[in-house]
Amino acid sequence: MRMKVCALDDLDIGGAIKLDVQPPVAVIRGESGDVFAIDDTCTHADASLSEGFVEGDAVECPLHMAFFCLKSGQPSCPPATVPVKTHRVELIDGDIYVEISRG
Amino acid sequence: MAISMSRSVVADIAHVAIVGASAAGAAAARVLRQEGYRGRISLIDRDPDGCYERPPLSKQMLLAESFDLSAAQLLNADECQTLDIATYFGIGVDDLQAATGELILTDGRTLHADVILLATGGKASCLPVPGGDGGLVHVLRSAADARRIREKLEDSGRIAVIGGGLIGAEAVASFLKLGKEVCWLDGAAQPLAHVLPQPIAEYLIAHHVSAGASLRTDVRIGAIRDNSPQGGVCLELGDGERIAVDMVVLGVGMVPDTRLARSAGLALAAGAIAVDKKQRTSHPRIYAAGDVASLYLGAGTYSRNQHWKSAEHQGMAAARAILGLPVPETPIPWFWSDQGDLHVEMAGKKGDETILRNEAKGLVAYEMKDGRIVGAASINNPNAVRLAMRLIRADAHISPTLLRDTGFDMRSLLRQDKGK
Numbered sequence: 458m459r460m461k462v463c464a465l466d467d468l469d470i471g472g473a474i475k476l477d478v479q480p481p482v483a484v485i486r487g488e489s490g491d492v493f494a495i496d497d498t499c500t501h502a503d504a505s506l507s508e509g510f511v512e513g514d515a516v517e518c519p520l521h522m523a524f525f526c527l528k529s530g531q532p533s534c535p536p537a538t539v540p541v542k543t544h545r546v547e548l549i550d551g552d553i554y555v556e557i558s559r560g
Numbered sequence: 561m562a563i564s565m566s567r568s569v570v571a572d573i574a575h576v577a578i579v580g581a582s583a584a585g586a587a588a589a590r591v592l593r594q595e596g597y598r599g600r601i602s603l604i605d606r607d608p609d610g611c612y613e614r615p616p617l618s619k620q621m622l623l624a625e626s627f628d629l630s631a632a633q634l635l636n637a638d639e640c641q642t643l644d645i646a647t648y649f650g651i652g653v654d655d656l657q658a659a660t661g662e663l664i665l666t667d668g669r670t671l672h673a674d675v676i677l678l679a680t681g682g683k684a685s686c687l688p689v690p691g692g693d694g695g696l697v698h699v700l701r702s703a704a705d706a707r708r709i710r711e712k713l714e715d716s717g718r719i720a721v722i723g724g725g726l727i728g729a730e731a732v733a734s735f736l737k738l739g740k741e742v743c744w745l746d747g748a749a750q751p752l753a754h755v756l757p758q759p760i761a762e763y764l765i766a767h768h769v770s771a772g773a774s775l776r777t778d779v780r781i782g783a784i785r786d787n788s789p790q791g792g793v794c795l796e797l798g799d800g801e802r803i804a805v806d807m808v809v810l811g812v813g814m815v816p817d818t819r820l821a822r823s824a825g826l827a828l829a830a831g832a833i834a835v836d837k838k839q840r841t842s843h844p845r846i847y848a849a850g851d852v853a854s855l856y857l858g859a860g861t862y863s864r865n866q867h868w869k870s871a872e873h874q875g876m877a878a879a880r881a882i883l884g885l886p887v888p889e890t891p892i893p894w895f896w897s898d899q900g901d902l903h904v905e906m907a908g909k910k911g912d913e914t915i916l917r918n919e920a921k922g923l924v925a926y927e928m929k930d931g932r933i934v935g936a937a938s939i940n941n942p943n944a945v946r947l948a949m950r951l952i953r954a955d956a957h958i959s960p961t962l963l964r965d966t967g968f969d970m971r972s973l974l975r976q977d978k979g980k
């Protein structure tokens with residue numbers, strides 16, 4: 458399923474938008490300026506990664522500070538051990554689109 | 561090279577016994593397996609509720625419709641099975657023989673371990689006054705404590721919370737949310753000011769008072785008595801005043817549980833088990849982590865950190881050290897607290913001066929020392945603290961004028977620092 462998120466210019470560096478799909482997806486702009494999409498719910502417990510602090514192209518979980526690479530979804534610091542799912546992001550005419558992959 | 565070394569060490573360790581299955585112990589058990597340890601792991605906790613998180617006990621667990629500990633499980637039965645962790649829940653360790661590695665369990669069994677991790681945390685303190693430690697008062701440290709409070713809640717319209725620390729404040733906020741009449745008593749001149757920047761403490765206090773808490777500071781409790789025949793409990797204050805309530809909840813701190821450490825003859829510091837950055841105690845076979853540990857910082861100073869993240873980090877560090885793996889840097893102290901609808905975070909320590917920044921998302925207070933940020937706290941604005949943690953780590957020099965200026969992009973400080 459492909460979803461239009463917003464214009465690239467409307468998403469600041471370090472900013473995030475939570476997409477209300479099931480399960481929710483976080484669209485996050487890393488410090489490189491690139492935009493990424495990952496599953497929003499932390500794999501450790503119930504926290505929304507769209508509320509996390511962005512450093513480089515990684516996001517820190519707001520609850521217990523696990524750190525996820527936005528590109529690969531891999532956690533680089535405990536307590537999370539399971540990667541978050543990543544979704545493909547496309548920029549078309551200055552707008553951000555996310556291809557939500559399930560299954 | 562590093563890998564082959566750690567393997568040889570691991571080969572000598574057939575059995576790691578972890579005493580205490582809370583934040584530190586559970587993290588250690590998990591990390592041992594993650595790092596490839598294949599020997600036996602025993603996770604022992606005298607608490608029959610097993611392996612769960614304490615932070616929800618003063619928040620969600622008091623407020624939720626029903627008491628469901630499964631939502632707060634740290635390691636559930638399935639995970640323990642998958643990770644091949646043998647659990648001994650509801651069974652205490654009665655004695656520890658450092659020389660032989662023997663743990664004597666309360667059910668009469670004896671375990672022999674090559675390495676022992678003490679993650680025994682602490683116990684809630686009582687009040688050293690008549691009635692201050694018995695059935696008339698409630699503490700809040702375990703799931704059983706929270707259950708006991710919940711059982712009395714329905715018949716308790718008026719509750720006294722004694723103690724101005726984080727757990728006391730959280731209990732106050734939770735009881736107010738439940739529509740209770742709350743009398744909040746603190747021995748200090750101001751609650752929370754010992755753990756948070758002054759303006760943040762003031763903000764929280766004002767919030768709880770406006771939500772209905774009746775706050776009494778500089779209070780000396782003389783005794784706590786059964787209020788028969790009217791029922792309930794009566795607090796006798798030092799000046800003779802009496803306060804009648806239906807329930808008394810104590811949040812007056814915790815004492816590290818060093819019983820086993822003492823019987824094993826381990827060195828203590830600041831009332832807790834002295835450990836180095838590899839969580840090693842004074843006995844080569846025994847490690848300690850979490851609320852029970854006192855971390856040596858060098859130059860004769862120790863730090864004790866009774867918060868979730870530090871316990872989890874130390875448990876992880878202990879597991880890595882046991883396996884001969886490098887231990888990550890000690891993180892900047894950090895905790896969160898949820899008080900009603902307010903989410904508070906604090907990182908670092910207090911300084912000489914507090915600078916306030918009134919961000920639209922929520923108030924931030926920076927603790928400054930010699931022109932550098934050494935601590936930060938915020939209300940409903942956690943990412944401001946996360947950013948400040950990076951500035952603290954970078955030992956960044958920042959002008960107070962910039963900090964106060966909400967038009968100034970704080971993130972740019974990180975970029976500058978990286979550019980250096």
Ligand SMILES: Cc1cc2nc3c(=O)[nH]c(=O)nc-3n(C[C@H](O)[C@H](O)[C@H](O)COP(=O)(O)OP(=O)(O)OC[C@H]3O[C@@H](n4cnc5c(N)ncnc54)[C@H](O)[C@@H]3O)c2cc1C
Pocket residue numbers: 579580581582583584585604605606607613614615616617618651652653654679680681682683700701702727817820849850851852865866867868869871894895896897898
């Ligand atoms: C109500 C409450 C709310 C909290 N809220 C927050 C919060 O919001 N944020 C935050 O950062 N921190 C919070 N904390 C602090 C945090 O929970 C603790 O720092 C953390 O639990 C410490 O973990 P630990 O593993 O070191 O020890 P503990 O959690 O104290 O666990 C030690 C375990 O060892 C077991 N044990 C001890 N001796 C023996 C023995 N001889 N034999 C067998 N078992 C034994 C005990 O039964 C216990 O389960 C809160 C604490 C409480 C009590």
Ligand code: FES
Pocket residue numbers: 499500501502503504518519520521522523535536537
């Ligand atoms: S919920 Fe994300 S690290 Fe715990």
